[in-house]
Structures are given as structure tokens and as C-alpha cells.
Amino acid sequence: MITGQPIDRRDGRQKVTGAATYAAEFAIPATVHAVLVQSTIAAGQIAGFDLAVAQGMPGVLAIITPDNAPKLSTKGGVPQAITQPALQDLEVIYNGQHVAIVVAETLERAQAAAAAVKLRYTEGEAQTTMEGALDQAYVPKNFRNGQRKPDSSRGDPAGSFAAAPVRIRATYTTPNEHHNPMEPHATIAAWDGDRLTVWTSTQGISGAQATLAGMFGIEKANVRVICPFVGGGFGSKGSTWPPATLAAMAARVVKRPVKLVLSRAQMFTSNGFRPMTVQKIAIGVANDGTLLSVRHDGISQMSMPKLGEFVEPVALATEMLYACPNLAVTHRLVGVNQGLPTYMRAPGEAPGVFAIESAMDEVAVALKMDPIVLRLKNYAETDPHENLPFSSKRLRECYEQGAAEFGWARRTLEPRSMRDGDWLVGMGMATSTYPTNQSPASARIRLMANGNVVVQSGTQDLGTGTYTVMAQLAADEFGLPIERVRVELGDSRLPSAPVSGGSQTVASVGSAVLAACKLARDHAIAMAISDAGDRWAGAKPADFHLENGAVVGPPGRMTLGEMMARRNVESVDVQGDAKPPGKDDKTHSLHAFGAQFAEVRVDSLTGEIRVSRLVGVFDGGRVLNAKTAHSQLIGGMTFGVGMALLEETLVDEATGRIVNANISEYVVPVNADIPVITAKLLEADDRVANPVGAKGLGELPMVGMAAAIANAVFHATGIRVRDLPIRLDDMLA
Amino acid sequence: MVLQVNGQRVSLSLEPRTSLLDALREYAGLTGTKKGCDRGSCGACTVHIDGRRVVSCLTLAARAQGKAVTTIEGLASGDDLHPMQAAFLHHDAYQCGYCTPGQIMSAVALVQEGHAGSDAEIRENMSGNICRCGAYANIVGAIRDAAGRA
Numbered sequence: 001m002i003t004g005q006p007i008d009r010r011d012g013r014q015k016v017t018g019a020a021t022y023a024a025e026f027a028i029p030a031t032v033h034a035v036l037v038q039s040t041i042a043a044g045q046i047a048g049f050d051l052a053v054a055q056g057m058p059g060v061l062a063i064i065t066p067d068n069a070p071k072l073s074t075k076g077g078v079p080q081a082i083t084q085p086a087l088q089d090l091e092v093i094y095n096g097q098h099v100a101i102v103v104a105e106t107l108e109r110a111q112a113a114a115a116a117v118k119l120r121y122t123e124g125e126a127q128t129t130m131e132g133a134l135d136q137a138y139v140p141k142n143f144r145n146g147q148r149k150p151d152s153s154r155g156d157p158a159g160s161f162a163a164a165p166v167r168i169r170a171t172y173t174t175p176n177e178h179h180n181p182m183e184p185h186a187t188i189a190a191w192d193g194d195r196l197t198v199w200t201s202t203q204g205i206s207g208a209q210a211t212l213a214g215m216f217g218i219e220k221a222n223v224r225v226i227c228p229f230v231g232g233g234f235g236s237k238g239s240t241w242p243p244a245t246l247a248a249m250a251a252r253v254v255k256r257p258v259k260l261v262l263s264r265a266q267m268f269t270s271n272g273f274r275p276m277t278v279q280k281i282a283i284g285v286a287n288d289g290t291l292l293s294v295r296h297d298g299i300s301q302m303s304m305p306k307l308g309e310f311v312e313p314v315a316l317a318t319e320m321l322y323a324c325p326n327l328a329v330t331h332r333l334v335g336v337n338q339g340l341p342t343y344m345r346a347p348g349e350a351p352g353v354f355a356i357e358s359a360m361d362e363v364a365v366a367l368k369m370d371p372i373v374l375r376l377k378n379y380a381e382t383d384p385h386e387n388l389p390f391s392s393k394r395l396r397e398c399y400e401q402g403a404a405e406f407g408w409a410r411r412t413l414e415p416r417s418m419r420d421g422d423w424l425v426g427m428g429m430a431t432s433t434y435p436t437n438q439s440p441a442s443a444r445i446r447l448m449a450n451g452n453v454v455v456q457s458g459t460q461d462l463g464t465g466t467y468t469v470m471a472q473l474a475a476d477e478f479g480l481p482i483e484r485v486r487v488e489l490g491d492s493r494l495p496s497a498p499v500s501g502g503s504q505t506v507a508s509v510g511s512a513v514l515a516a517c518k519l520a521r522d523h524a525i526a527m528a529i530s531d532a533g534d535r536w537a538g539a540k541p542a543d544f545h546l547e548n549g550a551v552v553g554p555p556g557r558m559t560l561g562e563m564m565a566r567r568n569v570e571s572v573d574v575q576g577d578a579k580p581p582g583k584d585d586k587t588h589s590l591h592a593f594g595a596q597f598a599e600v601r602v603d604s605l606t607g608e609i610r611v612s613r614l615v616g617v618f619d620g621g622r623v624l625n626a627k628t629a630h631s632q633l634i635g636g637m638t639f640g641v642g643m644a645l646l647e648e649t650l651v652d653e654a655t656g657r658i659v660n661a662n663i664s665e666y667v668v669p670v671n672a673d674i675p676v677i678t679a680k681l682l683e684a685d686d687r688v689a690n691p692v693g694a695k696g697l698g699e700l701p702m703v704g705m706a707a708a709i710a711n712a713v714f715h716a717t718g719i720r721v722r723d724l725p726i727r728l729d730d731m732l733a
Numbered sequence: 734m735v736l737q738v739n740g741q742r743v744s745l746s747l748e749p750r751t752s753l754l755d756a757l758r759e760y761a762g763l764t765g766t767k768k769g770c771d772r773g774s775c776g777a778c779t780v781h782i783d784g785r786r787v788v789s790c791l792t793l794a795a796r797a798q799g800k801a802v803t804t805i806e807g808l809a810s811g812d813d814l815h816p817m818q819a820a821f822l823h824h825d826a827y828q829c830g831y832c833t834p835g836q837i838m839s840a841v842a843l844v845q846e847g848h849a850g851s852d853a854e855i856r857e858n859m860s861g862n863i864c865r866c867g868a869y870a871n872i873v874g875a876i877r878d879a880a881g882r883a
Contacts, residue, residue: 008822015830016818016837018765018805025764107759108748182769182777182831182865231767231831232865264770463829463866631825631868638867663863664774670860674869 183231426716451549640705
């Protein structure tokens, strides 16, 4: 088997030599440069533009404002409801909103002219932060795209809480956080009549194609989206945000290909962020640790209703995490004059599990119980909310192996009881979980006359290893060495695939690739048997397989080359499709799980917090490539360290302006922040979940990280920090 | 303006305000050097000037005249990867790959500077290169490996 092997990333050579071409790097002849101008007030109307200076600057080709911008259409149906056309009116609803595009011959000239664009505003009243408007929280109108209600409950949560001998009530908050992929959003757009080609950095070329077609009122077939490499997304490139559309608009206006790359500062107001949350948790528990009642009420920040709706679904994991008969969860929104939030790595789960797993730690402390024992006491053998068996769940082994690997037995129960010189040492843990998602996807297999195979799908590789693992799957299906399999993706002309989000690419695209492989193999075998005629009389297709470019079975062997030569074709192309079972056909609850452990050291004199060890053991289903899977795990855990200790977007309340819109003051983990990480995956092939057997790895290792670190900080110091990120000043309180 | 890039003379028509990074990416067609922040914070644009690592976004192209500029494209000898490139590939010291050229250029200089003596030293000296995919643990492994072989 090639699948599962830790083979080197197939696009690795391109990445280490600088040959991998990202969106802004395609050499399109005659390309000119666009730079966005953004608002400097949080609410009001644009009273006018003073453009004379900018228009007179050298190389300026066009300045596009709401006064002269071509009208964009939404009637064709913009598929992503959260995506709002820009430059269509003069209303300003947040600071940093796009208000103009400057196009010039060179990047330097476009930047200089953009800086010279002056606006006059009539300022309106702005509510710039959520804290001041919590009393205006409202019920989401379109929670989970209408697939479920924002509130749910089971049993009698209020009555059982009132009767519980031990009760914990606490409020946890998480801040606005920005994805900050290293590659800024970038688009090159070129028109040829009514046909549009865009090279854009996106997690979903299919969505980009549909959005652009809708906005410009043209057929989807007339929009081609190309994206062979994505320089990180983490959710920020999941939707087709206005800059891609504005690049295409500018290209139409100046009748030249246009390149539009966001500055790092613009990345803070142009492509969403994880919204701030306020989460109230109430847990009632018996003296032996049995959960009697759980309540989780989440509020997350929204923009103005004009921009649609995004809810951070913080309490969904709480519903299924532990066996508890009485439970209630709610989700609410508060609208403020800020941009539209969006999905960010483990949306919902990351902040939600921080809250519920911190609260579980507080329960363990109140009962003087080991945190793992408490979790095992309430282990959910089946999904307590959906009332379905799990397709697979090896969380118990995750706890056991993680504890052994981490040295949990050395932990003393009392907080502030472990020291190493001036350092207070703390050990914390948390459970991790993430749903296993799958969406309809298609893939094409091209069997070539020389026996090689080409796999094609309109998906994209975010760095998760899609190029590599799809080749591994196909190599095994055709009995080929991996060198003879080529994977093509990142082009909307290929069979369509879903957004690479929700950790669903392997389950979705991998299942389509397997389906296409099977059809291609069946087709080749049928061709061979037909060609052999009497020589293979009575041959049964089931007895044949493909190996090294030939159909092989009991009566003999026939190469694909021979068959194609007879037909005078160069390849045999077969498309396969895969989709998850419908809602009513669902027989199992699908989730990945993990146990995450952190050791922290807090300087007893200065309050400095260092993460000194991280261990994670995960039940993520089948591993397609041990090397790239491991990279996903350490990457998610590293992202979680940022959430726990560093990341917070800060807004100036008076102006609604983000004051740390750069990657120096929006602090993300650097190399020196990250200790030795031990990350393991249990072998857990789960073909009930999907035909590939994988449960998704992109978000899972992020989910439990913040709570594990917060719990370790409490264990080190006795200080419970319920507001992320945990900072040095919290330690000096 | 004439620059020496990867041992070749590159003649470009540039304004005085053009950064070395933009000169490479937008004028010389050398897009291996990446723009992450354009403010010297992320390290994605790291190149060598006369063997020293610099952030090319904060370096004016004009200031690089008469000096030897090396970019990621100039590191391998033909098809033979530089040992640091090979180590990054083997250790999977990246995911999306966008920060990778800057990481490798920093790592090569780091070893030459004698700053790869321990994992702690590597971590400290590589902390000017942000990897948002979180490949740090593998980056340390790759540099340790390549430094040992150098």
C-alpha cells in the first residue's frame, strides 16, 4: 500500500525552490496594478471624493468609486449569502470598508495615487464594539444555513441544575482573531470579451466561479478560476470576498488584466475574522462527577445585517461531547460597525471547546477529581444529542495513550503544587472533537496509453497535502508506483469539488477519486475482455485487476496501450462522483476526537508564560500520508497556542479602527514560542464515515489546545483565566 | 538600474522608491521571494545580500546595486537541491509553502553564521520568519539535519 506511507509532498520541490506559483505570480502580459482605498470612519455616508490630485499622478489609469463603479448583479444568486458586492453605494458601515480602487501602470504608482485619494464623510452614529451592546443580542435568522435551530435542549436542564449538589457557573470570552495566512489575498483578472479568467488565492474555486459569474451576470462556463497553490487560508479564503470581484471590475474598466493584492493591513478588514464570543456555561454535577445538567449560551459578534449573517456556532460540540441527559444551548448575535466575521480554523469548536473544557476543569477542581477521570465518568458511548451511534470513537484510547505519553501520572492534583526553581509548572488537558464533514464532489481519472494515470478534480491544495494523498489513493487503485500518477487540481475547468473547509477535502474529493478509479478500472477490464473475445471466453470481470498499466486476470494480461491503439485514442477518461448520504439516511454520528495535553511554565516572579511541552493523541480516521498528516497535527496545535496565549485583534472604540492591523502587533506564534510537540494518530480506518475512511485533520488538533493550556496555567498558578488570550498581566493579578 | 541576482546581471527600469522585493517580483520575474507583510515583520521576503540575510521589503532596490543578491531561485545547483532545501522537503517543514523560501534563506544564513548549535538557538534565530501553518517543529528538525551535514 502506498496510501498511508509518509512519502514526501509531491509539490515539495516546487515549494523549496520558489517554483510554486501563487495567484499574484502568474505572468500575464500587459497586467496593470490595482490598489484598494478603505474607509477611515466606522459609520456614515461618503459625502464626496477629492480625486484631482490622485488623477493627475503619473501612470494612473482609473479611479473607481461608488460614483462610477459598474453595477454588480446579485439577482443571478450570489451563492455565498455572506458575500456582499462592494462599491455599490455610499454608505459606510465599518472602518476599513472598501471605498475606491485605483488602477495604475505600476504597483508603486497605484499605491502612491491610492494614498492621495481624499474622501469627505458625513459621519453617523457607530457602535464599534460588542461589549457595549450585549443587551441588544438577537436570534440568528439563518443558523447553519437553516439546517438547524440556534437553540436546542434535551431533558430538564433548569430543574436538574437547581437540584444538583455541585454547581459551576462561569463566563468565558474569546476575542476577535484574524487568520493572517502568509499569502495576502491576491487576484489577477483578465477579460476576453465576456469571458473572465481569474488567478486568485481561494479555498474554493467552484464558489469563486459561481460568485463571479453571478456578480457580472455571465454564464459560469465563461468564468475560469485558476489556483494551483494557496498560501494559507484557515477560512479567510473560503468565501469569495469583494477584492476578487473588484479586481475583475477594474479589469473591465481599464480593459487590461489587473492585479490586486491586499496589504497586510487591508487583510484585517477585507476577508473576515473569527468573531469575539461571550459564553456563559452552567454545569450541575453529582458528587461522584456525574454530569446532571449542562447549559451553554453563546453570543458572537456580527456586522450590520446588510452584510448577511455569520454565527460562531460555539455550543454545537457541547451537545455531543459528554453523556448528560439535561442540556440546553443557545446562539445569539450582536451587530456592530465592524466587518463581516467568517469561518476561522475550527469555527465554533475552537472557542466553544475552550469554554466547555475549561468549565469541565473547574468542575474537576471543585470535586478534587482528576480531570481525565471526570471525563471518563461522563464518556458518551453514543451521540447523546443525535441519538445515533458514532461511526467510530476511540477517545478513551486517546486519553490513555496521551496520558501515558505526557506523563500525566506525575501530575499532582493541587494547583501551584509543581515547581522547577522559580518556574511554576502546570499540566492541563482537554478533549478535542470536530465533525466529519463531506460534500458532493467529482473527479476524473484519465488512463493514459502508456499506463500512467492522471487524477483531475477542481479542488485546491491549501498545503494540507491534497496533491500527494490523491496520488497515493489512485496509485493503489491501479497498482502503480506513485511516480506514474499525476494529480491536477486548482482549475475550475476540472470536475467540481467543494470548498476546502470544515476538514472535508479528503472525505469529499478522496471519495470521488475512489469512485472514479473504480469506474475507470471496470471500464478498462470490460474493454479488455471485449477485445480478447474468444481468447478470454467466460472471463469474469471480478477476477481482473489493473497493474502497471495492464488489465491482469486468470487468462492473461492486456496493456492499456494495446487497447487504446486499437481504438485510436490517447486516453480513457472516466468521471466519478461521490456525495454523503442524505439527512434522512444518516445512520451514524460522524466525529473525529482527540485528547490534548499541555505543560506550561509560569515565572513566579515575572508572570512570563511559556508552553514547555505539548502532546496530542487523535482519532482522526484513516491516515493517507503519515508525514503530511503529522504536519497538520503540529500545525493545528501551534495555531492553538496562538489562540491561547497571543492572538487578539484590538479595536479603537472611538473610531472603530483596528489598531493592531499588522503582523507585529497582532501577535502570532513564532518558532521560539513552540516547544517539542508529540502528535500521534490512532490507526482508525472508518469506512462507515465515508469511502476513504478518513475523518478530517485540519481543525481537530486546534480545538482542544486553548483549553488544555488554560487548564495547565490554572494548575501551575491557581489563577483561572476565562478570557483569551491569557497574558502575563493575568498572572500578576 | 543594474542588479546582480543569482550571479546574473539584471537590468531593470525602476523608480527610486521601488523595494528590492517588488523589483524581484514585479520587474525581474523572480517570484520565489514572497511578500507577506511588506513591513519587515514576517520574513517571507528574506534574501541574501553579499551573503547576509535581509528582508527585501525594507531594502530599496537601488541600495542593492553593486552587491550580490541571492534569492531562493539561486540556491540549487541545477537539479541538485541545496542541502537545506532537501532537508525542508524531507522533514515536511512547511504546509502551504508561502513562507518557505524566506525560511530557507534565513536557515542557510543561520547555519553560516554559526547560529544552529542547538534547537533552542535555532528557534530563537528563526523567530523572524513566521509560518502560519505552524511547521516550526519540522523547520527546527530540517535545520538541525542540514546543519549537521554541512
